[in-house]
Every structure is written in C-alpha cells, then in structure tokens.
Amino acid sequence: MSDTILEVRNLKKYFKTSRGMLHAVDDISFTLERGKTLGIVGESGCGKSTTGRCILRLIEPTSGEVIFDGEDVLQLSGHSLRERRADMQIIFQDPFSSLNPRKTVMQTIAEGVEMRGKYRTKAEIEGRVLELMETVGLAERLINSYPHELDGGRRQRIGVARALAVEPKLIICDEPVSALDVSIQAQILNLLKELQRKLGLTYIFITHDLAVVNHISDEIMVMYLGQTVEKAPSEELFKNPTHPYTKALLSAIPIPKVGGPKRERILLKGEVSSPIEPGDVCRFAKRCSYACEACQKGCPALKETAPGHLVSCHLFGSPGK
C-alpha cells in the first residue's frame, strides 16, 4: 500500500519584475512516499530552492496545493500552520550563514527542542540537546562553542541536529553538502541515510552533484526553468535518460579519472530562455538540438514513457512518434 506523506499539486510561484512576471516555479506536481528521498536537480536558477521554500511556506506560493499528511498546508494559518511547519524542516547549503553567530551549539539546538513544547524544564531540554548531539556525532565538549569556532563539517552537523530537534517528518535539504570536502560530505550523507533508516524520515534533496543525488535518492526530478522535464527512479534515470536536457546534464558530469577514454559531452549551445513571461513553448527549445516546429508551438506535457518514468518533451510519449 502506498503511504503518501506529501503531495504537491500545480505549485506556482511568480515574482513581479520590471519587465513582467518571472515564472520561478511553474506548475510543479509530485507525490512523495513516507521514508523515501526525492532528489531535485536542474540548472542553476530553475526554481529548486523556490520550490522547497514554497512547500515550507517560507515564501507564499502564487497558487497550488501542498498536501502534507492529508492537509493542505497553504490553507492553514496560526497555530495549525505552526504545528505543520514543525513537521517539515530545512537544512541549507551554507551552514555558516544559516546559523546565528551569537548562539552557542546548546542555544541553537535548544531552540528547536523547545518548539514542540515536549521538553519543559532546563534539565530536560539540556538532556535532549545532548542526545541530539550524540545522534549527529558532535562531541559533548562542543556544547558551548559558537559556530565560527567550528569547521564546516561540524557546523553542518549542528544544522542537522537543529532540524532533528523539532522532530520533523520531512526534511528539505537544499545543497547540504556542496560546501564540504568529499570526506566530510560522505560522513554527512551516511548520517542522513542512517537517520532515515532509524527515524523513518522523508527527504527532499536538492543538489548539483549528480553522483551524490544518485547515491541518496530513490527518485529524481529534473527541473528546467520552473518546470519538471523528467522524473524517474534514480537507477532508471541514469540508465535511460530521455529528455534532451537530462542527457546533456548527465553527459557533463566531470568524472574524477585521469587518462581514461574521454566521454562524449553534449554541449548546450544557443541562448538561455528567460523565465520572464516564457510563453507557451518548450522552454528548452532554444538550446535543444532536436527542437522542431511543435516545440515552438506549445509547452509539452509530462507523459509516462515507462512505469514511473515521466518526460515532458514533444519527441516522446505522443502516439505516432
């Protein structure tokens, strides 16, 4: 039986600019099962962070529905919104700027612990903070340290502990390991996986590192200029990339090997379309080497090309092609 924790329907976020509406997120829909990880990848500026922020209502979406455990988060307000928000936490890329420099490790994590109101006395709260520090692998002696005294890996562990403190069901990880070196990155990824196993957490994992997203996600969604262009189980996506943008993306992954056979890289040429009033065309058309007349005439819909594999491209899924 499927156990859906999050369903996003027709989510849109437009920003007003001097030259018209900027379609940052333009009609995104997906469902996510409890205990699973959805990876989101895509061009820088394609709306990944905005999608995450809209789900948490850190910014107000223009329209759409965000159904979390059966309730539309966008319809909530006051107390019930606060409750729901606590179920969803976010971890940011830069553990430095997202932590308050004037708060110690203890104060930062305690803030999250207090949010649920489950632990009340000072001793209870401190006990819980220590428990969380142990969970994420922070030594007890660091309890009174300030963020600037710690390295990036330890700072990111505070970010994880703070998110966990609220006892969330869903964590949105927005490039949580991009700023870390590969060894600390591996430590944090192992930690996130272990927490998922133990606590049944659900993740949305935003990153540019395709080896990382492949490793951590069950399913991957590829975005381009505010829209989903492809979504598939991770293995299927890497085995069978279908959308021309996904193909270019996978071909551009720099491989840490020297001297071996060179891979063919698909170079994207042509002008990048603007997200401001993009119009009813395929947004990738200007850079796509397969673009045909149909691509200029309408924005392709998402179609299923194999079980669980969705693609939005005029070349695929429509009968007769």
Added chain:
Amino acid sequence: MNAENRENLRPDQENVLEIDHLTVHYVLEDETVEAVNDISIQLKKGKIMGLVGETGAGKTSTALAVLNLIPDPPGVIRSGRVLINGRDMLKLSKKELEEVRGSEVSMIFQDPMTSLNPVFTVGEQIAESIRLHEKCDQKKAMERAEEMLSLVGIPPERAAEYPHQFSGGMKQRVVIAIALACNPHLLLADEPTTALDVTIQAQVLDLMVNLKQKMNTSMIFITHDLGIVAEICDEVAVMYAGRIIERGTLDDIFNHTRHPYTEGLFNSLPDIDNRTAELKPIPGLMPDPTMLPKGCAFAPRCPYARPECIETPQKEQAVSDTHFVMCSAYQDPSFRIQRQEVFYE
C-alpha cells in the same frame, strides 16, 4: 615601473606566481590558529593548478595571502614571500597593491556576496569592472557586460536586475563574469562553481580554459570536486592542516597516489556507476588547527600510521621530478598504499 624593469626583476621568467615558505596564522584572544604552515608553490604561465583538501585546510587563506588580503587582525603573515611576476606582494605599498589587484590578478571569492554590491544592478557591476580596465564609455561597457552575462548562461536582458533577485548560482556566475572580464594574468578561483549545475559549470570551465589558451592566464583553482580537477587542471596540490602534503601532475596524483590522505579523498567519492556502494569517509576529523600535532598531522586518522609518524615532523620527499609527498612511511622502501596505480592503454 615599466615592463622592461619588471622582466629583469623576475628570478624565474616562467613563473607567474611563486609562493615561498608562506606561514599564515590567526592570532585570537587565547589561541592561535595555524592556518597555513610553510607552504611553497610555483605556478608557470598558462598553467592551472588545482588546490584541494579538507574544509579548513587553509586553501582560502593561501589565496588571500597571495593578494595580501589576509584580515589583520587577527591574521598575521609570519613568514614567506609571494611573488607575482617577480614582485613581492607582501612588500608592496597600498597603491601598488591596488594596481596589481586590478590589472594582473583577479580573485573569485568563495562567497559571491562578498564581491557584489546589493544596491547596484548586476549589469552595472560588471560594466564598472570593465571600465576599470579598459577605456570605454558607459554604453560600450554595458554592452560588454551583457555579452559576459550571456557567456555565463544568463539571459542578457536580466542585466537590469539586482543581486537579491538572482539565485545562488546566478550570483556566482555574475562574480565569475566580473573576474573574467578583466583578462587577468593570474586568476585565483575559490570554489567558483560549487553552486552551479554541471552544464553551466562545463560552460564556465570552458570559458576559463579559453582564457588560459588565448591569454596565457595562470590559475589557482580551489575546489572539492576532483572531477573538475581531472578535467581542467595541469597540476594538483593537496592540502591538509595548513600543509601541502602531496603535489604533482594530474597523472601523479590520480593514477599514482602516494599520500594516505589523498587516498582517503578518492575513497570518499560516491561512485556514479554503483549507487548502492557504501561511502567510506576518512574516519575522524581534522586536528584542531590551534593544537597541531608535532608529527604528521594526519597520523591520528591514518590507517598506515607508525610510531615515527606521531613523533617526527614530516619532510617533503620527491617521488619523481614532478611528484612530491610529505609522508615518512616511504622511508620504508617496501611501503605501498592500497589505492592501485591506474594504467590506461
């Protein structure tokens, strides 16, 4: 100083950058962070050197020292020379420094917001930097700015927007556009592409390689991404706890790895062809930079550590003309690390 004199001053004509025994510490109230400890680097004209290593290893501090931009206090350059085209950056006057920073060296900072001004549009900021280096009017500079924007994959019509209207990666690209617009002799790039997707990253890396080929620009490229190093660098230096613990050509480092820390880095990488393989991070954490061990700083985490490693400071040893490693285990000629040497047909 005219160009001819400058040529005469160069000890080695070929080296655009020479760092000699540089030591940088941050002196805090009750402790001293030993960020960079006695490192030396030579960089030839038209070469790209990848600088990799643990978070906090001292990569950014090294780059800042090259520009004589270490914040003081708390930073102190304890010793060393930094020669750019033969001139010691650590001895120049304020005015001379500004001249060199403007015309010969550019830096792409790790955090794009340190270089962007929130109250000017991104187009204005690129144009401003172009006007500092080329004599041209405002209109021409703006046209060039828009051209630079589209080169880094941002639609030129977005030149009129402010930094806060851009995503993280878009801001980073603006900073790259500013640095590249000046055609510097030496470019210090501090994790310039971490916030970019791989297609845009490939485009930006192509721009940099172009600059190297056309203008003979030399670069120090700081990154955590060993894939990028493999793709664009000529040489690699691996830093750990303020020291360069291994350096060499790409082939030396990737295919004939010698230092146990470098081996640990390669083992930590997720394998894109095997998504379920367990990640093997190096156990433990970097030593506290205010209390560095007296022997090898990696010894507490090193699977090969012997008593000597903990006791004696390490010296750099030559593996070949190009390949150097700072590890005493090689005094035992039968010592081999496990990472296999790679041979391609």
